[in-house]
Amino acid sequence: MVIIMEKEADVKQIEQIIDKLDKFGFSVHRSTGVDHTVLGVIGDTAKIDPRDLQVLPGVADAHRISAPYKMVSREFKHNDTLIKIKDITIGAEEIVVMAGPCSVESEEQIMTIAEKVSSDGATILRGGAFKPRSSPYSFQGMGEKGLKLLRKAADKYNLLLITEAMDKEQISVVSEYADILQVGARNMQNFTFLKALGQVRIPIFLKRGIAATIEEWLMSAEYILSGGNQNVILCERGIRTFETYTRNTLDLSAIPIVKKLSHLPIVSDPSHGTGLRDKVIPMARASVAAGADGLMVEVHHDPENAKSDGAQSLFPEQFSELMKQIRGIAKVINRKIR
Numbered sequence: 001m002v003i004i005m006e007k008e009a010d011v012k013q014i015e016q017i018i019d020k021l022d023k024f025g026f027s028v029h030r031s032t033g034v035d036h037t038v039l040g041v042i043g044d045t046a047k048i049d050p051r052d053l054q055v056l057p058g059v060a061d062a063h064r065i066s067a068p069y070k071m072v073s074r075e076f077k078h079n080d081t082l083i084k085i086k087d088i089t090i091g092a093e094e095i096v097v098m099a100g101p102c103s104v105e106s107e108e109q110i111m112t113i114a115e116k117v118s119s120d121g122a123t124i125l126r127g128g129a130f131k132p133r134s135s136p137y138s139f140q141g142m143g144e145k146g147l148k149l150l151r152k153a154a155d156k157y158n159l160l161l162i163t164e165a166m167d168k169e170q171i172s173v174v175s176e177y178a179d180i181l182q183v184g185a186r187n188m189q190n191f192t193f194l195k196a197l198g199q200v201r202i203p204i205f206l207k208r209g210i211a212a213t214i215e216e217w218l219m220s221a222e223y224i225l226s227g228g229n230q231n232v233i234l235c236e237r238g239i240r241t242f243e244t245y246t247r248n249t250l251d252l253s254a255i256p257i258v259k260k261l262s263h264l265p266i267v268s269d270p271s272h273g274t275g276l277r278d279k280v281i282p283m284a285r286a287s288v289a290a291g292a293d294g295l296m297v298e299v300h301h302d303p304e305n306a307k308s309d310g311a312q313s314l315f316p317e318q319f320s321e322l323m324k325q326i327r328g329i330a331k332v333i334n335r336k337i338r
Helices: 011-023 050-054 107-119 144-156 168-177 191-197 214-226 254-261 270-274 277-290 316-332
Strands: 002-005 027-032 037-042 059-063 083-085 088-090 096-100 124-126 160-164 180-183 204-207 232-236 266-268 294-298
Touching (some): 002 011, 011 027, 050 059, 096 107, 096 316, 107 124, 107 144, 107 316, 124 144, 144 168, 160 168, 168 180, 168 191, 180 191, 191 214, 204 214, 214 232, 232 254, 254 266, 254 277, 270 294, 277 316, 294 316
Parallel strands (some): 096 294, 124 160, 204 232, 266 294
Antiparallel strands (some): 002 059, 027 037, 083 088
16 A cells, blocks of 8 residues: 655654554555655555545545556555666666676676777676576676776776676675675575565665566565565576577566566566577667666677676677667667766
8 A cells, every 4th residue: 555645745654653653563665756755655555544544634635556567666665676786777868788797707707898888888797706607507796806806997997787686595695795796597486585675775786587477576566565674676688488599588578578567677688588699789779768777788808708697798899889889779868978
């Protein structure tokens, strides 16, 4: 249930309603917007008649949320969520670009790539230190040593750092180095993990599961928000369909759909979405045009010898061309890219 307070409602009126709901055993999440304060009521609201709340002093409206996800819904929060990290704001006018290798492999490798993507306008360095791979015999990442190298490269080239944690035991160590903690597609419905992420305050980058519906994806985000962490970024990274030409099918329609259903920012990952280097740039262009708040792109200076995902990693000169092209598209839709 959502309770929308009048613009003139004072603090005392708001607190009285929160106290009233608290006595009935409901959890209340308060969101203060530009014009109104919105109270999200979590629990079995079937026993409450919205009319009993509508007549209370300071209340403009009260109604039940029809979607199964509550706090993620536009009905709960009309204004877009803006996630601010240092001098970067995700979800605002500027489209952020996250770029780097699939996996950190050495200090020389990550420094070379970080310098290049930074010079071309990326503001966030991506790279895996812990790698969930389909085969147990594939490269699994450098672990904490890799985290240290990623942090060193990000700091040297004035970049934020996003990297993945694979389970709740890794949250602490990854949070020590990263600015944004990534949840991979395979973990989208690891609900124990999601509950733990709700208890931390580092921004969470939630990738869509390989066979997840949009509703299932938003429900996973609900786990994190309901735990108290409001800083969630959604990532469309392709889903599994009957098509086998590409690694996945990048669901571009999910971008405007999520924008309609949720206030959370959404980023597109055309690298995993296609799995093919020559398809990344056109799908990146399409993602920006569709309204994505950011892009996550894999870049490697020697992709033929990359330890993971070389086939979908752009050469540095291709990344430069991508940045040039999407700046033009961003301008057309009244957005910008550094």
